[in-house]
Amino acid sequence: MTLYNIALIGFGGVNRALAELIATKNPLWERDLGFRLNIVAVSDLYLGSVISPNGLDAKTLVEANFAKGGFGQLSGGSAEADNETIIKTAPADIIVEATFTNPKDGEPAVSHCRWALQSGKHVVTTNKGPVAIAAQELKALAKANGVHFEYEGSVMSGTPVIRMAEKTLAGAEVKGFEGILNGTSNFVLGRMEGGLDFATAVKEAQILGYAEADPTADVEGFDVRLKVVILANELLGASLKPEEVTCTGISKLSPSDIENAKAANNRWKLIGSAVRNEDGTVTGSVSPKQLPFEHPLAGVNGATNAVSLNTELLGSVTITGPGAGRIETAYALLSDIVAIHKAQTAAATKEAA
Ligand SMILES: NC(=O)c1ccc[n+]([C@@H]2O[C@H](COP(=O)([O-])OP(=O)(O)OC[C@H]3O[C@@H](n4cnc5c(N)ncnc54)[C@H](O)[C@@H]3O)[C@@H](O)[C@H]2O)c1
Ligand SMILES: N[C@@H](CCO)C(=O)O
Known part of the structure; x- marks a missing residue:
């Protein structure tokens, strides 16, 4: 069984729905997909940011009704959304980017993806900005750093296209x-x-x-x-x-x-x-x-x-x-993580052979 540590950038409808799935479906994913997900950091413009190397309880995150800057009350938390520090320093294998889509220049999500890939972390995203505006650059960066840039949810939510x-x-x-x-x-x-x-x-x-x-x-x-x-x-x-x-x-x-x-x-x-x-x-x-x-x-x-x-x-x-839809789009993120897991597993098997 593989444990993937993930950091959520943006904690609105979609990433909250992913946390909801994590709270209930980890045992099923462990059995059927061979991995569990552990949230080690979250950063949100409204709520602030928090890093917890051992993992945050997904159910508590979803159910707690945090006010503006509310992550500041948590151990390892701050009332500010320090995305750059979270992305670069949180002990995450995968950065889950689900902040607002900026149709003009894709920012700040393009930078979020860039920082993650440069730090050797996989990126899964439902944000259309970075994919439409900077896919070539981000795919090249992923390749150069031996990680994945996955974005199935950027076109038809969880429906695979x-x-x-x-x-x-x-x-x-x-x-x-x-x-x-x-x-x-x-x-x-x-x-x-x-x-x-x-x-x-x-x-x-x-x-x-x-x-x-x-x-x-x-x-x-x-x-x-x-x-x-x-x-x-x-x-x-x-x-x-x-x-x-x-x-x-x-x-x-x-x-x-x-x-x-x-x-x-x-x-x-x-x-x-x-x-x-x-x-x-x-x-x-x-x-x-x-x-x-x-x-x-x-x-x-x-x-x-x-x-x-x-x-x-x-x-x-x-x-x-x-x-x-929130859950439907969170599924797209899961499907991206499944794709990463399959590729990692295949690479490890090849190396061992
Ligand atoms: N909801 C859907 O059905 C759906 C489907 C496909 C793709 N998407 C895309 O997924 C992304 C998330 O969608 P959503 O429905 O969760 O949106 P949302 O508006 O509910 O949530 C976005 C969250 O990101 C936070 N945020 C915004 N800018 C930020 C920043 N710079 N740093 C940190 N946090 C920031 C906001 O505070 C908010 O909590 C969007 O890019 C959207 O276009 C959504
Ligand atoms: N706002 C978008 C979300 C999915 O990208 C829609 O309504 O299709």
Whole structure:
């Protein structure tokens, strides 16, 4: 059995959900996956930071209702979020980065990942900023330091799309993709179709833990734009930057636009897509589209996401599943840790042979 010490950077919905899973599922993971997780540090902008080399009790962390700066009351704690010290000095094998996504330059999460990889620590993250903006640099840094940079949750929450496409569909030759890649906007469109107003629908998505800290990113398409960049760069070998992807969100759609679409047996969906052109360049876009009810993506409702990959050898392959949610996204982090564990175990077995 392997014990992985982990440090949580950001203690909001997703990392709190991971702590919740750790509190109950370690025995199951030990039996079925061959490892346990031990939280040795946490740092959060609001709560402060704490290092405990022997491990913090996950249940207490989740259940204690800490006030602002509350980690300062804990042994080894401070009321300030000293991310750099935590990342560089906590005795962690894996840094779990789940702070706010910054769609402009990915900071400070890019620096968090950089510090971790430079310190020889694996990084797992659901933060789209570092992946869309600095994946090449961070992957190279991971390789140079013999550690992993994993980010399955950065596109469709816990629904596997990156590894599915890269591993299970290897050789199928992905030529392009289109999909619903934002749970909040899809949820909001569905609620508006049911007669709810835009602002109330966005509030509901926030309460359910789907929305970004600033939901503008969801409804203006900036979140989908990052995901289009991540998928295009991973699956189509592109090197797109977010500003190269055209982007229109759903905020300008009025109740009458929604009603008119419905009357024509259509439904609005926010579609993110990318295609490899004949000259080898890749073009990406984000925009609301009216799809006929019978279109495969028209029936994808709520915070569910779906992406259809257009492949040379298999035609269209659609992956669908939860695209947002606290526990669902914490699962993505677990799946990244499973991937690291499998790779480490395989490397150790090879070395021993
Ligand atoms: N919630 C989802 O469904 C979902 C799905 C996929 C990806 N993500 C991504 O995962 C990340 C976390 O999502 P969440 O729902 O937990 O967000 P959240 O807003 O609930 O939590 C973010 C936490 O990070 C903390 N934080 C922000 N900046 C920080 C900094 N510089 N240093 C330390 N702490 C900082 C905040 O105080 C907050 O507690 C985001 O990047 C989000 O885009 C979320
Ligand atoms: N806010 C995002 C979270 C998942 O990346 C969404 O609603 O899809």
